[in-house]
Amino acid sequence: MLRFQTAGESHGQALIALLSGLPAGIPVDLAFINRELKRRQQGYGRGGRMKIETDQAEILSGVRRGKTIGAPVAMMINNRDWENWKNVLPVEEHEDTGQKYRPVNAPRPGHADLAGCLKYNFHEARYVLERASARESTARVAAGALAKLLLAEFGIEVLSHVIAVGHVHSNVTASWDQIKEVCAQDDILFRCVDREAEAEMKAAVDEILRTGDTLGGIFEVVAHSVPVGLGTHATWDERLDGLLAQAVMSLQAVKGVEIGTGIENAVALGSLVHDAIRYEHEEHRFVRPANHAGGLEGGISNGEDVVVRGYLKPISTLRRPLESVHMETKETVKAAYERSDVCVVPAAGVAAEAMVALVLARCLLEKFGGDSIEESKRNFDAYLEQVRVF
Numbered sequence: 001m002l003r004f005q006t007a008g009e010s011h012g013q014a015l016i017a018l019l020s021g022l023p024a025g026i027p028v029d030l031a032f033i034n035r036e037l038k039r040r041q042q043g044y045g046r047g048g049r050m051k052i053e054t055d056q057a058e059i060l061s062g063v064r065r066g067k068t069i070g071a072p073v074a075m076m077i078n079n080r081d082w083e084n085w086k087n088v089l090p091v092e093e094h095e096d097t098g099q100k101y102r103p104v105n106a107p108r109p110g111h112a113d114l115a116g117c118l119k120y121n122f123h124e125a126r127y128v129l130e131r132a133s134a135r136e137s138t139a140r141v142a143a144g145a146l147a148k149l150l151l152a153e154f155g156i157e158v159l160s161h162v163i164a165v166g167h168v169h170s171n172v173t174a175s176w177d178q179i180k181e182v183c184a185q186d187d188i189l190f191r192c193v194d195r196e197a198e199a200e201m202k203a204a205v206d207e208i209l210r211t212g213d214t215l216g217g218i219f220e221v222v223a224h225s226v227p228v229g230l231g232t233h234a235t236w237d238e239r240l241d242g243l244l245a246q247a248v249m250s251l252q253a254v255k256g257v258e259i260g261t262g263i264e265n266a267v268a269l270g271s272l273v274h275d276a277i278r279y280e281h282e283e284h285r286f287v288r289p290a291n292h293a294g295g296l297e298g299g300i301s302n303g304e305d306v307v308v309r310g311y312l313k314p315i316s317t318l319r320r321p322l323e324s325v326h327m328e329t330k331e332t333v334k335a336a337y338e339r340s341d342v343c344v345v346p347a348a349g350v351a352a353e354a355m356v357a358l359v360l361a362r363c364l365l366e367k368f369g370g371d372s373i374e375e376s377k378r379n380f381d382a383y384l385e386q387v388r389v390f
Helices: 030-041 080-084 114-120 126-132 134-152 174-182 195-211 240-249 343-366 373-388
Strands: 001-007 014-020 057-061 072-079 159-167 217-224 256-260 278-280 283-285 306-312 322-325 332-336
Touching: 001 134, 014 134, 014 278, 030 057, 030 134, 030 343, 072 134, 072 373, 080 174, 114 195, 114 240, 134 159, 159 174, 159 256, 174 217, 217 343, 217 373, 240 306, 306 343
Parallel strands: none
Antiparallel strands: 001 014, 014 072, 057 072, 159 217, 217 306, 256 306, 278 283, 322 332
């Protein structure tokens, strides 16, 4: 099974991604991994941290001479900001540690601060926020980049675009080509295919920046050329829709996940929701003229693009803090402020790409197996032929 873990704190020495279960022989393009990390840092509304960090992955194990070797892959992304925190958060206790430590005594509403302190018996939130921070998603993107390289061997691509920031919503139904085009750009505002809406999104963020507030939004992840048959209807915990929903929901600040047009479908007639089935004789395959199901039926991929939307709440760290309680005195105070972003919807989309890619890569390997990429491809090709002659 493909498995991954991350480690590291927001202001710690580094972030670590550990991915095991990749077959041997996958070409690994380090420049591609680093470009994915750069994409996560982009977007209008990012905070000062992105001016400090230039995320670059260092592969420590599992890749030799440009290819995976079947062993766990470990990657490290150094935190440049560690230089400003190494005397604040040292690994070992020192005499002056207490003088330089920066406690967070006023938990921020909407953040993990208070719940984490009560759970782990911390009397201030520094250690909670260090790990709960969305900085952790950097390691997920690095792991997801490896999953994308695996999927690329089978012709599968995963990208995202932004469809809403605050009250501003795109009016364009994006095609795969449009999504690819906007994702190929080096400098982006929101990675939105609707240029008019993107200009309004920028204005909305500018206004919120002036007021000291934050904005959320909606991103959409699209996985292109996913074969029919990933996931299963047979057991609840192996349904592909459930796996994707859990993976995307696990991202910081994501509070809702939608497959296809699931939310709209809930209030529509069945005759308008379910995708008709046709057969293309020349290509020997079943197709659907619409994709309201988001490429999934009964927990199984159906051969159409897999479409997953994430609903992102506004960042919980506000420059104009909400009411909170001091954890020692129990007095009413303003919530703590830690340097933060105003809007991170494009970055969240890239992190969600990584999670979708990791889930699809896991399901693909579970179905086709293989200790080497050549073996996996043979199994994959034989299955496609089985589907073609069905």
